[in-house]
Amino acid sequence: MERIMDHLAHERSKAQFSVEEMKIIWAGSLHAFQVSDRIARLVASDPGFRKDNRAVLSRKELFKSALRKAAYVWKRINELALSEEEASWLRFYVDELAYAYIHWGMFVPAIKGSATEEQQQKWLPLANNMQIIGTYAQTELGHGSNVRGLETTATFDQETDEFIIHSPTLTSSKWWPGGLGKVATHAVVYARLITDGQDYGVHGFLVQIRSLDDHFPLPGVTVGDIGMKFGSGAFNSIDNGFLRFNHVRIPRNQMLMKVSRVTRQGKYVESNVPKQLLYGAMVYVRQIIVADASIALSRAVCIATRYSAVRRQFGPPHEDENGKGVETQVIDYKTQQSRLFPLLASAYAFRFVGEWLKWLYTDLIQKLEANDFSTLPEAHACTAGLKSLTTSAAADGIKECWKLCGGHGYLSSSGLPELYAAFVPACTYEGDNIVLLLQVSRFLMKTISQLQTGKKPIGTTAYMAHVEHLIQCRCTVQKAEDWLNPSVILEAFEARAIRLSVACAENLTKFATPLQGFSELSPDLVEAAVAHCQLIVVSKFIEKLQQNIEGNGVKQQLETLCNIYCLNLIHKHLGDFLSTGSISPKQASLASDQLRSRYSKLRSNVIALVDAFNYTDHFLGSVLGRYDGNVYPKLYEEAWKDPLNDSIVPDGYHEYIQPLLKQQLQNARL
Numbered sequence: 001m002e003r004i005m006d007h008l009a010h011e012r013s014k015a016q017f018s019v020e021e022m023k024i025i026w027a028g029s030l031h032a033f034q035v036s037d038r039i040a041r042l043v044a045s046d047p048g049f050r051k052d053n054r055a056v057l058s059r060k061e062l063f064k065s066a067l068r069k070a071a072y073v074w075k076r077i078n079e080l081a082l083s084e085e086e087a088s089w090l091r092f093y094v095d096e097l098a099y100a101y102i103h104w105g106m107f108v109p110a111i112k113g114s115a116t117e118e119q120q121q122k123w124l125p126l127a128n129n130m131q132i133i134g135t136y137a138q139t140e141l142g143h144g145s146n147v148r149g150l151e152t153t154a155t156f157d158q159e160t161d162e163f164i165i166h167s168p169t170l171t172s173s174k175w176w177p178g179g180l181g182k183v184a185t186h187a188v189v190y191a192r193l194i195t196d197g198q199d200y201g202v203h204g205f206l207v208q209i210r211s212l213d214d215h216f217p218l219p220g221v222t223v224g225d226i227g228m229k230f231g232s233g234a235f236n237s238i239d240n241g242f243l244r245f246n247h248v249r250i251p252r253n254q255m256l257m258k259v260s261r262v263t264r265q266g267k268y269v270e271s272n273v274p275k276q277l278l279y280g281a282m283v284y285v286r287q288i289i290v291a292d293a294s295i296a297l298s299r300a301v302c303i304a305t306r307y308s309a310v311r312r313q314f315g316p317p318h319e320d321e322n323g324k325g326v327e328t329q330v331i332d333y334k335t336q337q338s339r340l341f342p343l344l345a346s347a348y349a350f351r352f353v354g355e356w357l358k359w360l361y362t363d364l365i366q367k368l369e370a371n372d373f374s375t376l377p378e379a380h381a382c383t384a385g386l387k388s389l390t391t392s393a394a395a396d397g398i399k400e401c402w403k404l405c406g407g408h409g410y411l412s413s414s415g416l417p418e419l420y421a422a423f424v425p426a427c428t429y430e431g432d433n434i435v436l437l438l439q440v441s442r443f444l445m446k447t448i449s450q451l452q453t454g455k456k457p458i459g460t461t462a463y464m465a466h467v468e469h470l471i472q473c474r475c476t477v478q479k480a481e482d483w484l485n486p487s488v489i490l491e492a493f494e495a496r497a498i499r500l501s502v503a504c505a506e507n508l509t510k511f512a513t514p515l516q517g518f519s520e521l522s523p524d525l526v527e528a529a530v531a532h533c534q535l536i537v538v539s540k541f542i543e544k545l546q547q548n549i550e551g552n553g554v555k556q557q558l559e560t561l562c563n564i565y566c567l568n569l570i571h572k573h574l575g576d577f578l579s580t581g582s583i584s585p586k587q588a589s590l591a592s593d594q595l596r597s598r599y600s601k602l603r604s605n606v607i608a609l610v611d612a613f614n615y616t617d618h619f620l621g622s623v624l625g626r627y628d629g630n631v632y633p634k635l636y637e638e639a640w641k642d643p644l645n646d647s648i649v650p651d652g653y654h655e656y657i658q659p660l661l662k663q664q665l666q667n668a669r670l
């Protein structure tokens with residue numbers, strides 16, 4: 001036991017940089033680090049937030065436990081008079097999916113984004129004080145991605161000055177909204193607005209669905225839970241629900257009227273605000289999900305890295321620091337490094353691109369407030385594309401981390417199966433990842449077509465202004481070290497991205513209609529969108545390194561991580577880089593050489609690099625990822641805690657095992 005604990009201490013002593021300074025870089029600022037650290041410890045030390053029994057709870061127990069925690073969170077927020085920032089950290093570290101995620105994450109933002117000032121003054125205080133609990137009811141049984149295809153209707157009745165909300169078909173039943181099944185009292189419902197016999201398309205409406213007195217559904221409302229979801233624990237603590245309306249009436253002023261409104265006379269009036277602002281809550285949540293992807297991936301990487309340093313398999317026997325013969329740490333296998341270190345680099349890359357995206361979103365909101373809508377298309381493309389890229393990579397990465405831990409990774413107590421089950425739906429919710437990439441490609445094709453009109457591309461598409469150069473430039477790498485030059489890397493990624501996009505744009509012209517072209521070429525368009533989004537991540541990582549980064553050795557580690565992130569992408573997408581002529585086969589081989597050498601450079605720092613995430617053992621929820629590395633005794637201890645080990649002879653023995661054994665024995669004797 002002693003020796004295992006020593007392993008991680010020895011690993012930590014090898015670090016070539018200041019972990020404390022890296023913690024601040026990871027958190028984003030000294031202030032963010034201090035607040036999150038304080039709240040993480042507060043949660044970890046409070047038995048009310050225990051979560052180590054989730055895997056063995058039944059659905060009903062799990063759901064009730066999530067309700068209890070959500071109520072306790074609210075109590076602690078008020079008792080401690082936490083600020084909004086502290087309260088968010090508290091919800092985050094409690095790490096239990098419940099209705100509060102949708103209430104704070106979607107219901108409140110939808111009201112802020114789509115309601116008029118007057119409507120906000122009425123509804124926000126109620127929501128902020130939890131006098132009402134809200135959900136975001138957009139998706140239906142028949143349509144999720146195709147929002148324009150939603151079927152729920154909101155028909156204006158001029159006589160009573162009300163909207164009649166109705167579910168005309170089974171497929172129009174709302175399906176999936178979190179917190180809807182058993183908890184929410186109110187919902188922002190997306191429905192087709194019909195007035196004067198005309199259908200004006202999908203709009204948002206604030207609808208009360210349950211009584212605030214006895215919690216029963218209001219007349220005309222049918223509501224329930226949609227059933228168990230993938231994995232034990234994970235999303236089963238939350239009541240994703242269904243909802244049907246039978247001519248439910250709401251006052252006219254409960255239509256969210258920032259984008260457009262209906263007058264007392266039933267006239268539909270558009271404002272000067274673009275209709276896409278109706279989708280504003282989705283843009284908001286997509287940028288949060290990018291930050292969430294870096295957190296989910298970094299959790300998995302932290303577990304897999306620490307365990308890989310503890311775990312030993314095969315020889316040649318090495319001598320440990322006490323001169324004893326020991327097997328090889330699995331982290332020293334090059335195959336383990338080539339699977340794990342790019343994931344560590346990706347966690348950092350996603351962290352920084354998430355930070356930038358938050359800035360982009362804040363900037364968008366400031367502009368929108370000043371009636372400047374010019375950056376909305378880019379913000380939509382960036383949030384959609386980066387949400388897609390980072391969640392797909394993080395979900396795959398978590399699964400890889402589980403395999404990197406061998407058999408023990410499959411144990412619930414490793415924390416990895418539940419982390420995977422809880423994160424993988426991020427590839428679907430808030431927009432299916434492929435559908436979102438197609439939105440990015442649409443934006444890219446539009447940008448390319450506008451180049452011919454002389455319109456200057458801005459922001460993340462600014463590189464397209466250099467299309468002539470990027471289409472014909474040749475990569476200058478001659479030796480492996482040349483791949484450490486950020487401008488060489490950047491140009492290779494820009495060349496690959498623009499060449500894929502331009503090829504799509506050219507091929508699109510060969511079809512009878514753009515619609516036909518988009519449909520036939522959609523796999524190529526998705527690849528072009530991925531290349532563009534990877535370029536954004538690469539360029540934001542490089543930009544981060546150009547900032548003033550303090551702390552002993554911190555910048556050097558980040559440079560190595562950045563190199564690994566970029567070179568591994570080249571390695572994985574070699575087909576793209578070679579087929580577009582962005583690099584040559586010889587340069588690809590030099591990139592692989594350089595990548596291998598970066599792994600060796602990073603090796604002694606990896607434990608410290610995952611320590612810099614500053615995750616408590618409570619938050620990690622993993623025996624394999626424990627800070628002290630004391631894995632085996634704790635695994636043994638956890639095994640004993642399983643309910644099956646409550647009795648020596650299992651339930652069912654007398655009914656099913658004993659008679660069987662007896663019968664077989666008798667048969668044998670006959």
Ligand SMILES: CC/C=C\C/C=C\C/C=C\C/C=C\C/C=C\C/C=C\CCC(=O)SCCNC(=O)CCNC(=O)[C@H](O)C(C)(C)COP(=O)(O)OP(=O)(O)OC[C@H]1O[C@@H](n2cnc3c(N)ncnc32)[C@H](O)[C@@H]1OP(=O)(O)O
Nearest residue numbers: 091101104105144145146147148276279292380429430431
């Ligand atoms: C402490 C806790 C607090 C908070 C936590 C908050 C959140 C959770 C964060 C982390 C996760 C942790 C736990 C998760 C828990 C729960 C899950 C959370 C949320 C899930 C909720 C949902 O899933 S809600 C439902 C989401 N649904 C979708 O995303 C549907 C996807 N489909 C669409 O978006 C659209 O239909 C479409 C874009 C695919 C197509 O739309 P449409 O046909 O109308 O459009 P067009 O293609 O014709 O485009 C018209 C033009 O509009 C542009 N456009 C489209 N969308 C937008 C937009 N959003 N913004 C701006 N512009 C947009 C489009 O590009 C077109 O432009 P053109 O110039 O080309 O004409």
Ligand SMILES: Cc1cc2nc3c(=O)[nH]c(=O)nc-3n(C[C@H](O)[C@H](O)[C@H](O)COP(=O)(O)OP(=O)(O)OC[C@H]3O[C@@H](n4cnc5c(N)ncnc54)[C@H](O)[C@@H]3O)c2cc1C
Nearest residue numbers: 136137138139143144145176177178425428429430431434
């Ligand atoms: C855990 C979870 C929580 C959720 N929470 C909420 C919530 O709170 N509120 C809410 O309103 N919704 C919620 N949703 C619903 C979610 O937003 C939708 O599931 C999501 O938008 C995808 O839509 P869909 O299910 O209709 O998939 P579909 O669109 O049916 O996708 C099925 C397949 O078709 C493909 N496809 C679809 N359209 C195209 C296209 N145009 N081109 C190419 N391929 C296409 C997709 O790539 C996918 O492979 C939640 C979903 C989950 C899983």
